[in-house]
Amino acid sequence: MKLSSRNIRSTSLHVCGIALLFLSFGIGITSLIALFDARTDLNALFFSALIIAVLGLILFTSTTIGETDQASIFSAVGATWLLVSLLGTLPYLLAGTFDRAGIGAPEIFVDALFESVSGFSCTGSTVFGAHNLIELQGAGILFYRQLTQWIGGMGIVVLVVSVLPSLRASGLGLIDAEAPGAGVERIAPRVAETAKKFWYIYASLTVLVSVLLFATGMGLFDAISHAMTTASTGGFSTRDLSIGHWNSLSIEIVIMAGLLLGATNFTLHARSIEKRRFDYGNDSEFKSFIMLLMSGIILVTLLLTLDGASFSRALRVASFNVITLGSSGGFGNASGSGTAGDFVSWTSSSQIVLLFFLIFGGCTGSTSGGVKIMRLRIGLAHAYRTLRSIRRPRALLQARMGSRTIPDTLVERVAGFVVVYGILVVAGTFILTALGADLITSLSGVFSALGNMGPGLGEIGPSSSFVDGFSAPGRAVLLIFMMIGRLEIFPMLLMFVLPYRNSVKAIKSKN
């Protein structure tokens, strides 16, 4: 952080300022919806927007872009997500959404922060439940909740980059730090244009899903709300039973299609739109993703049929749940706890198959979370190469994916990512079990949080609330994992490097 003649030079604060302005604008829109909904939550939303706007304006006007090295980029992205998630609790806190008898202010704050982080990180885990029904909330708060996922889906930093041409090439670094996957491809000559294109495609997808949901029988409010969380593969719903509320096959098909498009690499969408032809068949990751989903659906359908479910019912619930977890959507189509769509009541083998999708998620460069199919393929290629090299020690073997050779640097990056991911899973499970949760709930909870999936196994199924599965400290741990997972680990872990360096410099200069 450096003081220039007028402004403080800090990339982190500058980016945070613009992000807060966007957030306040979004909350402002939800205030309008509250205005039409018997004015419930209007004050909470309006004052939240105002406070955030003032803060954002102060940060934006008093700062300019500073250093744009890797440490500054991680610091900017991490700080933005932290601040946005933190201030995102304001509407919930002011509206008293999580106030209930018998709990104190710290737990209310944890619940609000959990819901806020779950929203922005597109996880879809919720603390609403039988003790605090979603459907009792006002339209303003509900729409705000959906909006958090929509903003988080494509990424608030991508949004910032699209309006900040002064970042130039560093903008790609910012997008890269925020976007899921092993690197972002430019789809336009300028970085800001690339960011804008991503947002156009994302908005178009949302509009398309809204129209289709409306056409298949959802109300306008629900259709728009669900389209926002479908395109972002978030999974929040305006209903307690999620998609199971409508019990409609056509709505489920639209949601599944929307989730699939959301979980596909957006560069692929851009290319297909540009070339005006269906270009998905040429992408090996997309093909693997579809193949895996199909195998999962067939396997789960078979297992459910063997367990006594009718074939049509089994196919329907298997398709929905495999796709919703495979795309990190996290919607549910259960019409209640223990019903056909509630996968925690399925056979153990079906749950293990779902756990696989809970871990790996969708494609790189999409709105989905998880380890990603690309990394799975690179891991397999690397394992195959290494095993072959034991038999042929003198051969120069390359890891290959289809006809493409995978560079060793990428293999090492993927290996590093997977190792850190594994360490975080073990550490998280360890902490959660120490806080009293059972092993399967803890393990799947950590996978779900890191992969931004939503539900998990054990006590956190699609019909359950996270309040039932975890204590308040447990939920606090999970929200940290959600944020780490949304930013694909490193930005969140390395965001404190820059402040540390600056403080060391300051101490040295004083001495």
Next chain:
Amino acid sequence: MILSPSFIAGLSKKESFVTSPTLIAVCRGIVGGVSVVGFLAITSGLIDLTGSGENTSKLLIFGTFTTLFFTFLSRYLDQTKLSKSEGLLAITCGFVAGIFTSSLLYMLTGEMNSFQDSLFESTAAFTTTSLSILNVNTFGNGMLFFRSFSQLLGSFAAILSAVMFLPISDQQHDSTSSALELDRMFLQRRIAAIQNIALIHLASIAVVTLLLSFERMSFFNSLLMAVSAVSTGGFTVNSSFLTDPSVQWILMMGMIVAGTSFLTIWRLVTGRFTSAFRSSELHTYLLLIAISTVLFYLWTNNDSQSSLRQSLLFVSSAISTTGFHFLPFGNWTVAASFLLLLLIAIGPMSLSGGGGFQILRLRILFSVSIRELVRQLHPRAIVKIRVGKEIIADKNVRQVVVFQFLFLSIVFSTSLLLTLLGVSVYDAFVSAVNALATAGPIRGVDGAIIDIATFSSGERLALLPAMLSGRLYLLPVFVTLGYLLSESRNFLRPRRRYLRWKSSFKS
């Protein structure tokens, strides 16, 4: 392809009739595995004379026949030097052959009637997995000896494969540190290495046997318990001894030593205490034991004086993957059982008798994660992976990463297989981890032992691949699978066979 035309003539001429290097490796493995089990059967037959002598004749006949026949066959095997991968293939084949021969023996002696059960029991013994379905109270001395020493054979074979073929030994081999000069000699001369490891094994067994025999245990029982502790097998002869505090202290010591690297023990034995205690892997191992003991003590909610000792007992049993069937104490929290499961998965030091992931690999993975964090900030930085002061070669780092990938894949696939057979998610996951780490017994959340005999035979058989892979440190099994696939592909490849036939027809 496999048998030369002089197959029959070869028998009388004492010429090698096996020409393919792959098949030579397979045959050598099978011959070695069966002969060693045969030799063990002969010894057990003689030991049986100290008891009822009921199985003596069966053990002696079986042992003599298999040893003589397979030693005779070995004369016809070509003595060409095997490559590293062929060596791994030979070890896997030897292991599998030993298991099958041992299961035949269980059936022959009438101790078990079902082949699946005897296969499971002998696999559990050879892989040093403490999952037994036998009632040992009805066993004679001969079979008890055979069962216990099968563990020692399995453990010994696994260490040899690690010393001679696996990347961990390469890492030590490549070391440039002067403190490791003697260790390099220890590793370079394979025969010397085998002798040294056998010596350490025998010395450890002798010490533990001696100490146990001072504690009201008979010499025979002490010997068998010592073998179980040193080989990290965990089979017990009489569970009532396990509650005796002094026996527990001795077993603890035995298990902790069994989980220590043979290199470290070798340094200690040869008087190089400074270099032995400088091992960063040893520091991690001891630190893990200390921290885990305290945590386990806290999480079992027991404030009686004995619980700290018992915590150390459970922790040392888990981290060394021995798995004696100690009864749980206090009130276990979920965290306590997860801690034990984690220790089982991590396992002891590399080049020790234990299974699991092993601490050296874990430390390499930690270094990989640190490298990735540094590279995120400095993408062009060249960061070497270090464990202590040693730089790990890139080739070995890659193998460790693949090891992690295969480890998790096997846990996942075994869990899936078990759940398909009707086991609950928790039990399937815990069983898979125990089987792959060659530990046991399988414990519930409250620490209670889940009797493996309550599993169906199908469920038990589903654990066998994980047990075998875990004992052989995964890579030999996958290399063998690779050979199997490529040989069957070559065998089935019709076009090539047609062209070969056509060319031979023309000529």
